[in-house]
Amino acid sequence: MDRGGLLMWRDALLVAGKDLRIEFRSKIALNQIAPFALVVLLLFAFALDPDRGFLGEATPGLFWITVLLSTLLVVQRSYAVEAADSGRDSLRLTGLDPAGVFLGKAAAVFVVLALLEVGLAAGVRLMYDTSLRGWPVLVVASLAATTGLVAAGTMYGALAAGLRARETLLPLLFLPVVAPVMIGGTRAFAAALDGSSGEGWRWCGLLITFAVAYVALGMLLFEPLLEDS
Amino acid sequence: MDRGGLLMWRDALLVAGKDLRIEFRSKIALNQIAPFALVVLLLFAFALDPDRGFLGEATPGLFWITVLLSTLLVVQRSYAVEAADSGRDSLRLTGLDPAGVFLGKAAAVFVVLALLEVGLAAGVRLMYDTSLRGWPVLVVASLAATTGLVAAGTMYGALAAGLRARETLLPLLFLPVVAPVMIGGTRAFAAALDGSSGEGWRWCGLLITFAVAYVALGMLLFEPLLEDS
Amino acid sequence: MEPVILLRDAVTVLGGFPALAGADLDVWRGEIVLVSGPNGAGKSTLLRLCAGLASLAKGSGRVLGFDLVRQRREIRRRVGYLGHANGLYLELTAEENVRFWARSAAAPAHDDVATLDRLEVPTRWRSLAVAHLSAGQRRRVALACVVVRRPDIWLLDEPHTGLDGPSRDLLDGVLREAVAAGATVLVASHELDRSAALATRTVRIVGGVLSSTDEPSDGSRGTVDVA
Amino acid sequence: MEPVILLRDAVTVLGGFPALAGADLDVWRGEIVLVSGPNGAGKSTLLRLCAGLASLAKGSGRVLGFDLVRQRREIRRRVGYLGHANGLYLELTAEENVRFWARSAAAPAHDDVATLDRLEVPTRWRSLAVAHLSAGQRRRVALACVVVRRPDIWLLDEPHTGLDGPSRDLLDGVLREAVAAGATVLVASHELDRSAALATRTVRIVGGVLSSTDEPSDGSRGTVDVA
Amino acid sequence: MTTSAQVETPRRRRGRNERLATTSSRFTRALGVIALLMGASALLLALVISPPEVTQGDAVRLFYLHVPLAVAGGYLGVGLLAVGSIGYLWKRTTFWDLLAASAAELALIFTALTLLTGSLWGRPVWGTYWEWDPRLTLTAVLFVLLIGYRAMRTASVDPQLRARRSAVIGLLAAADVPLIRMSVDWWRGLHQTATLNPLNPSLDGMMLFTFFWSMVSFAVLFLWLLVHRFRVAWLEEQLADRALDEAIAQRRAEAPQTP
Numbered sequence A, B: 001m002d003r004g005g006l007l008m009w010r011d012a013l014l015v016a017g018k019d020l021r022i023e024f025r026s027k028i029a030l031n032q033i034a035p036f037a038l039v040v041l042l043l044f045a046f047a048l049d050p051d052r053g054f055l056g057e058a059t060p061g062l063f064w065i066t067v068l069l070s071t072l073l074v075v076q077r078s079y080a081v082e083a084a085d086s087g088r089d090s091l092r093l094t095g096l097d098p099a100g101v102f103l104g105k106a107a108a109v110f111v112v113l114a115l116l117e118v119g120l121a122a123g124v125r126l127m128y129d130t131s132l133r134g135w136p137v138l139v140v141a142s143l144a145a146t147t148g149l150v151a152a153g154t155m156y157g158a159l160a161a162g163l164r165a166r167e168t169l170l171p172l173l174f175l176p177v178v179a180p181v182m183i184g185g186t187r188a189f190a191a192a193l194d195g196s197s198g199e200g201w202r203w204c205g206l207l208i209t210f211a212v213a214y215v216a217l218g219m220l221l222f223e224p225l226l227e228d229s
Numbered sequence C, D: 001m002e003p004v005i006l007l008r009d010a011v012t013v014l015g016g017f018p019a020l021a022g023a024d025l026d027v028w029r030g031e032i033v034l035v036s037g038p039n040g041a042g043k044s045t046l047l048r049l050c051a052g053l054a055s056l057a058k059g060s061g062r063v064l065g066f067d068l069v070r071q072r073r074e075i076r077r078r079v080g081y082l083g084h085a086n087g088l089y090l091e092l093t094a095e096e097n098v099r100f101w102a103r104s105a106a107a108p109a110h111d112d113v114a115t116l117d118r119l120e121v122p123t124r125w126r127s128l129a130v131a132h133l134s135a136g137q138r139r140r141v142a143l144a145c146v147v148v149r150r151p152d153i154w155l156l157d158e159p160h161t162g163l164d165g166p167s168r169d170l171l172d173g174v175l176r177e178a179v180a181a182g183a184t185v186l187v188a189s190h191e192l193d194r195s196a197a198l199a200t201r202t203v204r205i206v207g208g209v210l211s212s213t214d215e216p217s218d219g220s221r222g223t224v225d226v227a
Numbered sequence E: 001m002t003t004s005a006q007v008e009t010p011r012r013r014r015g016r017n018e019r020l021a022t023t024s025s026r027f028t029r030a031l032g033v034i035a036l037l038m039g040a041s042a043l044l045l046a047l048v049i050s051p052p053e054v055t056q057g058d059a060v061r062l063f064y065l066h067v068p069l070a071v072a073g074g075y076l077g078v079g080l081l082a083v084g085s086i087g088y089l090w091k092r093t094t095f096w097d098l099l100a101a102s103a104a105e106l107a108l109i110f111t112a113l114t115l116l117t118g119s120l121w122g123r124p125v126w127g128t129y130w131e132w133d134p135r136l137t138l139t140a141v142l143f144v145l146l147i148g149y150r151a152m153r154t155a156s157v158d159p160q161l162r163a164r165r166s167a168v169i170g171l172l173a174a175a176d177v178p179l180i181r182m183s184v185d186w187w188r189g190l191h192q193t194a195t196l197n198p199l200n201p202s203l204d205g206m207m208l209f210t211f212f213w214s215m216v217s218f219a220v221l222f223l224w225l226l227v228h229r230f231r232v233a234w235l236e237e238q239l240a241d242r243a244l245d246e247a248i249a250q251r252r253a254e255a256p257q258t259p
């Protein structure tokens, strides 16, 4: 256990380091995914414009839809990097600890996504003119929701990886599963912005449950995924 | 001109045939992109609390956002197929007429997307309980908007293809450009559903202009895109 | 009388690096020229340049009488290029891949089957998606895609890679036939024994520099009618 | 005394096709075995099976004393595999790629640099993203990633592909060293001259069938301590 | 690998396959007869015999189809999907994989029918095909989850890879269902209106009996179909096995005979 546990963390660090280094080199998230997220926000503004009234009310929902779509892109990228030259044999061959690989990949995605959310929040704040009241709920809900999204995304990314249809399979698998995050995040934000943080904390509870469940499942179930031929 | 024109149509047919054959083999659009579109519709329901009544009003906008995101996937797939083995040299090497290649790829995407829209419209009709009044406007607007989306998507897909970051570059390039389609489609639908088809036709005019412009631009500008090294 | 490939001080820049740093080359019709040189010398870049796939940063070049800067589409249509990657559509079968290339070159009907027969591609593979073929089998299908176009110039980048013995012999036979029918071949390879036996001339490229404006060794000068 | 690789009637199915249709193989410690056979014979599949990357549909197999069905992770950790593709991270530099593999195998610090030195990788490439290297240069980096792990078994699928002459000699030298230090090598190749000179034994696989439970030709039997 | 063994193996296999060449056995034939009889009687009761409801009229008849379909598909089907997935990850045998696959497929069909009957029912009763009620929403998400499961099963032909990945997806999806349930309950539960309870809580005797009878009938029907779907899958597996044996023999023939 001790040796295994230590190895797991070492491997997680190794994988996260590699992924973040690649991201740092290619700056894909910074240069492309972040602007993409902003563009999606803009599009929503166009789509829902007629009545300025409900754009403001719909802001939490739009924020989380945008985060969700960005998560898809970040996860896709995280596995595209693995498959670039050989269809994902490398990670399997290294013989790294599966739970460690899961944690490492998830951690790298988390870092990127968290930064993205900060930028997005700033954008929302400006574009939709929302005030950020009830920030403790906002912060806790964001952290929990992001953890859940990232854990689920990393799992489903691995599930779709290596298959020829991965670009389309990933969204199909991922999106319905994170419906609770979508609902929870939206409601927690809405409650916080409305000033009813009691309800906000209840939703945070749901988000934390989801996050814990998916991180645990990921650590348990990543092994058969890496084992694939 | 005669020889060139004939060649162009022959090449367009050849390319469209190839792409549709690949789609028919892999059935990606049917099995995965269509359900993806349905999921996105579902997510919007979560994001925009259906109780507050603006889900119904926002239906045209949601329909077009969903179509837009599906277009992204279909276009991505269309170029993923080209790059699978060699990073897009093949199409350039064939020496096919660039305008023909453009038309062929666009036609294949159009077929897939049109089928998808029919399914999506049925879903919207059921889930958001919208009645489909003013259908001539709806049909014309859909055809024009789809043509525009497809033409723009094919252009920008080619621009992003072959670059290492294509998955993330494409949305960034594509989404801002099709904002007019987004607005036009949304407004035309809203007008048609409100029964004010006069305004609907005006928006159709915009959509047709966009479509014609992008098809023309695509035919003209595809040559430098293909020639890229 | 112009050589089919004519490069003068050609420079090609890839990602800021002069992969080709000054190449002078004359290739005459009917030659089989072996391009040799260490890894990273610029062989692949040279072939891609001649195929109209890489661009000319400095110097000048003409292929089949067309300018390498302004008339690349004309060139591409007339050359057959096989790179390190195969460029096949993985979802399509071997037959469908070859047919696509045949049609795009407006080759006569049934040329596709004839080519597959010529390359002795077994029937079982022909109707198999290329994604399900082994490395050497794919290479053979990729070769068939080049052959079926009957190009005027063949640009082959390590064509023997992954092929088994009999397929290598077959390839050499096909190339000799093509040359006899008036084509020209440029082969990059590290398997010098085999390629040197096939080639009529060898040029060596090192550090992106190539200097060979020789005439063919046998003194007979192939020519091209400038279009 | 068990061979390091032991296959009995091994069948591997890829996409419904028995790529390996019954392989019997004993490889003893210290051997360099050349796997030859025509395209599509199942060489790559055999190597992937031994690396724990492809799965065993029928028959049985043990590698380094570990079961090929239940203990694939243990096997993967101890073998070095080089496939047709290189499996490098294109955005990372040569050095970073090698370091990643070194760390994942918990190799001693500075082994990465030592390996790059051993393979005579020029300094210019080391800090260049692999995406910017030529085919042969990438192959050499991929080899370095295998070497740095000091695997017990080396599974090399046409390792000479794309390498220039000096690099090929270098590779052969590295393999001989590894074997002298107690490793075992399985090489699939179509370049029979070069590989046969290197190999201590040749096995032939045709139509997915391989039958070679010979002992090493020199009579000396390498062994493995079963874990 | 003597010649006699090569001749014998296929023959023995053929014998076994002939025995398996039908998906029924005496037990399932009996079960089938019972299931069909029960189903027919349930339909008869539901569509003809039971009385129309006071406020809904004949629309109530959909009730006897809709709820049993939902329960059989949602609870039975997804439950078995989870069981099969866990079983596979634990034992790694085809049995569990095929159980999960069959259950998921039937659950998909039953869920689709639930959606269909529900929507058809909603039109006369609520005046709309769709309402963002928690239960409806859950059903819709479940439907998509099951489509995702199927997409994975068709995305790869490698049986082991497919089994492993589908098991993970099945397990994740099943684990997600309670979370979705919770979230959509809270989502709308906070603003719950009383409009969604059109059925009179006091069902009359005949209606109550019809309801329970069709509940049981549909559960039996589901299990019967499951047994057959499973056996079809099993036979397909056998067929693939046999095809594989043939393919192996054929491929071996490719190789020149070593002396």
Ligand code: HEM
Residues within 6 Å of the ligand: E066, E067, E070, E071, E074, E114, E115, E116, E117, E118, E119, E121, E122, E123, E125, E126, E129, E130, E135, E136, E139, E140, E198, E199
């Ligand atoms: C698309 C529309 C509908 C869907 C997807 C749907 C789905 C479901 C599901 C999944 C269940 C079983 C849930 C459970 O017991 O926890 C159920 C039960 C039920 N549904 Fe529906 N339904 C729909 C429309 C309707 C309509 C229109 C009515 C009546 C007006 C209705 C009345 C009922 C009743 C009475 C039950 C049983 C209640 C219970 O046992 O708690 N449903 N439905």
Ligand SMILES: Nc1ncnc2c1ncn2[C@@H]1O[C@H](COP(=O)(O)OP(=O)(O)OP(=O)(O)O)[C@@H](O)[C@H]1O
Residues within 6 Å of the ligand: C131, C132, C133, C134, C135, C136, C137, C162, C164, D014, D015, D016, D017, D018, D019, D020, D037, D038, D039, D040, D041, D042, D043, D044, D045, D046
């Ligand atoms: N996914 C697949 N589906 C069906 N058949 C496959 C698949 N992958 C490989 N094959 C078949 O398996 C056989 C063995 O392939 P393998 O790659 O092992 O051959 P090989 O001996 O390495 O050949 P080469 O010398 O060409 O590399 C080939 O005939 C190939 O057609």
Ligand SMILES: Nc1ncnc2c1ncn2[C@@H]1O[C@H](COP(=O)(O)OP(=O)(O)OP(=O)(O)O)[C@@H](O)[C@H]1O
Residues within 6 Å of the ligand: C014, C015, C016, C017, C018, C019, C020, C037, C038, C039, C040, C041, C042, C043, C044, C045, C046, D131, D132, D133, D134, D135, D136, D137, D162
């Ligand atoms: N995108 C790029 N950015 C920077 N340098 C590059 C790029 N692509 C290639 N190079 C460099 O260009 C040089 C020539 O590459 P090229 O592929 O032509 O070599 P080659 O002779 O074909 O080698 P090999 O025998 O290994 O195939 C190499 O040194 C390589 O590092």
Ligand SMILES: [Mg+2]
Residues within 6 Å of the ligand: C043, C044, C045, C084, C157, D134, D135, D136
């Ligand atoms: Mg090269």
Ligand SMILES: [Mg+2]
Residues within 6 Å of the ligand: C134, C135, C136, D043, D044, D045, D084, D157
């Ligand atoms: Mg091979």
